[in-house]
Amino acid sequence: KQEVTQIPAALSVPEGENLVLNCSFTDSAIYNLQWFRQDPGKGLTSLLLIQSSQREQTSGRLNASLDKSSGRSTLYIAASQPGDSATYLCAVLSNFGNEKLTFGTGTRLTIIP
Amino acid sequence: EADIYQTPRYLVIGTGKKITLECSQTMGHDKMYWYQQDPGMELHLIHYSYGVNSTEKGDLSSESTVSRIRTEHFPLTLESARPSHTSQYLCASSGRKGLAGGNEQFFGPGTRLTVL
Numbered sequence: 001k002q003e004v005t006q007i008p009a010a011l012s013v014p015e016g017e018n019l020v021l022n023c024s025f026t027d028s029a030i031y032n033l034q035w036f037r038q039d040p041g042k043g044l045t046s047l048l049l050i051q052s053s054q055r056e057q058t059s060g061r062l063n064a065s066l067d068k069s070s071g072r073s074t075l076y077i078a079a080s081q082p083g084d085s086a087t088y089l090c091a092v093l094s095n096f097g098n099e100k101l102t103f104g105t106g107t108r109l110t111i112i113p
Numbered sequence: 114e115a116d117i118y119q120t121p122r123y124l125v126i127g128t129g130k131k132i133t134l135e136c137s138q139t140m141g142h143d144k145m146y147w148y149q150q151d152p153g154m155e156l157h158l159i160h161y162s163y164g165v166n167s168t169e170k171g172d173l174s175s176e177s178t179v180s181r182i183r184t185e186h187f188p189l190t191l192e193s194a195r196p197s198h199t200s201q202y203l204c205a206s207s208g209r210k211g212l213a214g215g216n217e218q219f220f221g222p223g224t225r226l227t228v229l
Contacts, residue, residue: 031216043221100172106155
């Protein structure tokens with residue numbers, strides 16, 4: 001059974017700093033990995049999708065990497081802003097056909113102005 | 114920008130009422146999902162559908178039911194709401210594996226349900 005872990009559960013950093021969020025998964029047989037952002041009481045916003053054959057994806061100040069063999073992904077946020085404060089979730093789509101995402105528990109990020 | 118909609122956004126009702134939470138998407142996605150999320154907690158998949166007339170129960174047992182009569186529409190129904198059903202309900206959809214960006218899940222804004 002696939003398990004997804006995100007550490008730390010919460011992170012506070014001063015505005016302007018670069019930061020890295022971590023995601024690990026137990027079964028490397030994945031089809032893709034997706035990073036989401038969730039604001040309090042809201043739905044999820046898809047940030048980046050990495051296919052299993054890819055090593056990284058970039059969108060603006062965000063860069064996500066994937067090391068499938070070691071079961072790890074990172075989300076790099078450059079030049080953090082207060083508007084980046086949110087909970088960040090990673091989720092993996094396993095490769096055994098049922099096409100259901102397994103979510104991590106999330107990292108709650110606070111950017112201090 | 115994801116084109117997936119949920120109504121109502123907020124609902125407060127009394128115990129025993131029947132309710133239907135609406136979810137619709139205009140992206141032509143064949144797969145749709147319902148998740149339940151308590152504040153500050155993980156998402157739990159409660160129902161999913163791979164296409165019209167296809168529905169399956171998810172990982173978390175739920176007293177709700179779903180239907181998929183049209184591709185774009187995936188409503189969730191509670192026949193008799195109870196306080197234990199108080200939660201946020203999130204709908205999502207995704208396209209076909211193998212397509213560019215295939216299987217990227219897009220989420221609606223959620224419905225926050227409170228049962229008194």
